[in-house]
Amino acid sequence: xxxxxxxxxxxxxxxxxxxxxxxxxxxxxxxxxxxxxxxxxxxxxxxxxxxxxxxxxxxxxxxxxxxxxxxxxxxxxxxxxxxxxxxxxxxxxxxxxxxxxxxxxxxxxxxxxxxxxxxxxxxxxxxxxxxxxxxxxxxxxxxxxxxxxxxxxxxxxxxxxxxxxxxxxxxxxxxxxxxxxxxxxxxxxxxxxxxxxxxxxxxxxxxxxxxxxxxxxxxxxxxxxxxxxxxxxxxxxxxxxxxxxxxxxxxxxxxxxxxxxxxxxxxxxxxxxxxxxxxxxxxxxxxxxxxxxxxxxxxxxxxxxxxxxxxxxxxxxxxxxxxxxxxxxxxxxxxxxxxxxxxxxxxxxxxxxxxxxxxxxxxxxxxxxxxxxxxxxxxxxxxxxxxxxxxxxxxxxxxxxxxxxxxxxxxxxxxxxxxxxxxxxxxxxxxxxxxxxxxxxxxxxxxxxxxxxxxxxxxxxxxxxxxxxxxxxxxxxxxxxxxxxxxxxxxxxxxxxxxxxxxxxxxxxxxxxxxxxxxxxxxxxxxxxxxxxxxxxxxxxxxxxxxxxxxxxxxxxxxxxxxxxxxxxxxxxxxxxxxxxxxxxxxxxxxx
Numbered sequence: 065x066x067x068x069x070x071x072x073x074x075x076x077x078x079x080x081x082x083x084x085x086x087x088x089x090x091x092x093x094x095x096x097x098x099x100x101x102x103x104x105x106x107x108x109x110x111x112x113x114x115x116x117x118x119x120x121x122x123x124x125x126x127x128x129x130x131x132x133x134x135x136x137x138x139x140x141x142x143x144x145x146x147x148x149x150x151x152x153x154x155x156x157x158x159x160x161x162x163x164x165x166x167x168x169x170x171x172x173x174x175x176x177x178x179x180x181x182x183x184x185x186x187x188x189x190x191x192x193x194x195x196x197x198x199x200x201x202x203x204x205x206x207x208x209x210x211x212x213x214x215x216x217x218x219x220x221x222x223x224x225x226x227x228x229x230x231x232x233x234x235x236x237x238x239x240x241x242x243x244x245x246x247x248x249x250x251x252x253x254x255x256x257x258x259x260x261x262x263x264x265x266x267x268x269x270x271x272x273x274x275x276x277x278x279x280x281x282x283x284x285x286x287x288x289x290x291x292x293x294x295x296x297x298x299x300x301x302x303x304x305x306x307x308x309x310x311x312x313x314x315x316x317x318x319x320x321x322x323x324x325x326x327x328x329x330x331x332x333x334x335x336x337x338x339x340x341x342x343x344x345x346x347x348x349x350x351x352x353x354x355x356x357x358x359x360x361x362x363x364x365x366x367x368x369x370x371x372x373x374x375x376x377x378x379x380x381x382x383x384x385x386x387x388x389x390x391x392x393x394x395x396x397x398x399x400x401x402x403x404x405x406x407x408x409x410x411x412x413x414x415x416x417x418x419x420x421x422x423x424x425x426x427x428x429x430x431x432x433x434x435x436x437x438x439x440x441x442x443x444x445x446x447x448x449x450x451x452x453x454x455x456x457x458x459x460x461x462x463x464x465x466x467x468x469x470x471x472x473x474x475x476x477x478x479x480x481x482x483x484x485x486x487x488x489x490x491x492x493x494x495x496x497x498x499x500x501x502x503x504x505x506x507x508x509x510x511x512x513x514x515x516x517x518x519x520x521x522x523x524x525x526x527x528x529x530x531x532x533x534x535x536x537x538x539x540x541x542x543x544x545x546x547x548x549x550x551x552x553x554x555x556x557x558x559x560x561x562x563x564x565x566x567x568x569x570x571x572x573x574x575x576x577x578x579x580x581x582x583x584x585x586x587x588x589x590x591x592x593x594x595x596x597x598x599x600x601x602x603x604x605x606x607x608x609x610x611x612x613x614x615x616x617x618x619x620x621x622x623x624x625x626x627x628x629x630x631x632x633x634x635x636x637x638x639x640x641x642x643x644x645x646x647x648x649x650x651x652x653x654x655x656x
Contacts, residue, residue, distance in 0.1 A: 069113045071114070074114075074143070111138070134156060136149075136153075153177040154186050208227050211228045212272050213231065216291075221442060222440055222459060278323065279318075292328040293413070294322060294395075295408070297385065312406050331356065331387060366380070422492055431520070495524050531611075537650045538568065547582070583632065598634070
């Protein structure tokens with residue numbers, strides 16, 4: 065719940081705007097503004113105060129406890145010009161809250177957290193548990209001091225600046241037990257070729273970021289990030305107490321030198337999906353419970369199968385099979401208490417591929433989610449001219465793989481390869497990544513080893529439609545006139561179907577220097593089914609410098625006005641021009 069506190073009529077007006085937009089926000093009133101602010105502090109997860117910053121500081125100062133438990137506080141001035149993240153920038157989410165409030169009130173978010181100000185990812189903002197000297201190592205990152213990042217594997221982290229020297233330990237080999245799987249991350253690691261040596265990163269006394277699920281010594285110059293690498297398989301008798309499951313798992317992890325903060329989930333057979341003790345144990349560890357059919361678990365190769373278990377639940381293993389399902393290395397073989405059994409496996413990192421549509425060109429038509437994914441990525445892949453549009457948004461240290469026209473397949477393969485290696489990758493394109501862009505070629509090569517995130521974008525067709533009026537008010541179709549990948553005979557058949565179906569048509573790739581006749585052929589096909597005065601709109605460089613809008617008809621359009629930077633919109637038989645704008649009626653009954 066977000067508590068809203070205001071003292072003046074203007075402040076209350078701004079607060080009502082926020083409350084009307086957010087179901088999770090409410091105006092807190094309790095006598096004076098000071099009393100209301102104290103009440104919001106006690107009762108809410110976050111506070112937006114429409115008060116002077118100094119007043120908020122004086123009122124809340126005696127109440128401050130710990131940044132991990134105190135609510136976030138954002139202060140908005142009387143004129144709603146600024147939304148200041150005052151307390152709990154990272155830990156409480158005040159930085160994000162200030163941005164959201166700013167977007168709602170058209171106020172400028174003011175974020176003074178140092179890492180945010182210079183474009184570095186905060187160590188406590190990565191979504192993973194973090195331990196150790198967070199403030200000290202963050203200062204070292206800000207000051208440009210050498211920092212070593214030592215990891216068990218390549219994890220999809222955001223870009224890090226050049227003075228962070230990344231060392232990735234080689235995968236363990238040999239026995240699938242805890243002792244054989246443990247590599248000495250706290251000491252000098254066995255690193256891949258090209259990793260920096262200790263002299264570049266501070267040596268034994270230097271600044272370090274360790275990415276590991278193991279319990280390691282931590283000093284005042286070390287931060288430990290806990291990746292979600294461990295899956296705990298759990299089996300039990302009916303009615304097992306939650307305390308028995310949590311205690312057994314706690315001991316198993318401790319004996320193996322593993323941190324419970326790296327638990328990804330608890331897992332079991334689907335017969336245990338409603339087992340209260342297992343569900344409560346998952347809740348106690350703050351992770352989900354995933355369950356699988358017995359037949360799926362029976363197909364998993366385990367070191368300690370049991371025919372007794374098979375007879376009872378239909379699979380020779382519950383704990384080990386649940387931990388290992390989907391691959392992984394068994395670190396803790398099944399260990400039992402009176403009513404419970406647990407096993408723990410380490411799973412390899414999954415790379416992350418974001419397919420990002422940048423929109424038609426204008427920065428204000430680029431979605432906030434697209435910007436967030438660009439800043440989330442360590443590797444950005446794209447056409448050179450599209451990458452140039454967003455270089456200013458990338459974090460320091462982002463690796464850019466840009467190439468020219470005609471290299472679409474190579475870009476798709478490169479993006480998937482980087483994600484498969486464990487990196488966080490953004491593959492960018494104009495418009496929407498799934499519309500005549502890079503999503504489909506990339507997904508042809510991607511397999512289930514990586515996570516894929518689609519980020520919708522405003523297409524050139526939508527931008528053109530908005531400039532022309534409302535030509536897409538009824539059924540419509542997108543068609544590309546490029547025969548580089550599709551034979552013209554196939555394209556011509558689709559044009560004929562769209563023309564015969566009386567659909568509004570958006571024509572992409574309409575005309576180039578070497579393809580100068582296809583547009584005329586397409587217009588002739590539409591003219592065979594529609595009146596000669598059917599509106600046709602041409603938009604060149606929609607939302608970009610040199611934007612041009614031209615309105616004509618099937619009879620009057622000159623194809624020479626069209627090039628590859630254009631989108632052509634052919635109206636249906638119902639489309640007409642109203643006050644210089646194309647309109648395709650929706651056909652609402654009330655119109656008649």
